[in-house]
Amino acid sequence: MLARRVLVVEDAADNLTLMKLQLEDLGYRVFAARTGRDALETARSQLPDVVISDLHLPEIDGWELLRLIREIPALASIPAIALSGSSFGPEIHEALVAGYRIHLTKPVDPEDLASAIESLAHAAG
Numbered sequence: 001m002l003a004r005r006v007l008v009v010e011d012a013a014d015n016l017t018l019m020k021l022q023l024e025d026l027g028y029r030v031f032a033a034r035t036g037r038d039a040l041e042t043a044r045s046q047l048p049d050v051v052i053s054d055l056h057l058p059e060i061d062g063w064e065l066l067r068l069i070r071e072i073p074a075l076a077s078i079p080a081i082a083l084s085g086s087s088f089g090p091e092i093h094e095a096l097v098a099g100y101r102i103h104l105t106k107p108v109d110p111e112d113l114a115s116a117i118e119s120l121a122h123a124a125g
Contacts (some may be wrong), residue, residue: 004121005027007037007048009065010083011057015106019052026119036060036068043069043078049124051080051115054106055095063070063098070099079120083108 005026010016015036024050031046033039037058046111051069069075082100085090090118092103097108101123102116 003027004049004050004117005029006117007033007039007043007051009033009036009051009053009054009057009062010045011035011054013052017111019108019110023113023117026114028114031102036062036065039065040068041071044072045073047074047078048078050120051078052083052113052117053080053100055082055084055091062100063094066099076086077124079124081113081116081120 002093007015007025008019008030010019011034012041016032016034020032021101023030031042033042053062053065066080080100081105082095082103085106087105101120104116
């Protein structure tokens with residue numbers, strides 16, 4: 001099986017580096033972006049299998065980012081995981097309404113993140 005291609009979007013450099021290394025150690029091919037603009041460019045060029053995005057990004061927040069990524073025809077139905085430091089019910093609800101299929105609260109255990117990726121990838125076919 002080919003390694004799943006995962007786009008991770010996180011504006012905190014240390015968090016992004018840690019998630020990238022942890023997911024690579026688990027066998028994923030990881031593309032990292034610190035801004036929504038970089039994430040859009042990477043999504044267009046790399047066509048990931050799954051998007052994992054912090055909701056609270058500068059300039060383009062995670063809600064808008066997912067909307068813009070899904071305007072790319074090849075990524076119109078890409079599964080996405082929302083990340084935030086909040087376990088606040090309304091924020092989780094907003095993320096799910098926006099199209100994220102899973103919301104995880106940071107810090108995220110790498111095994112939990114891998115399980116979420118796999119469940120979405122299998123559901124997507």
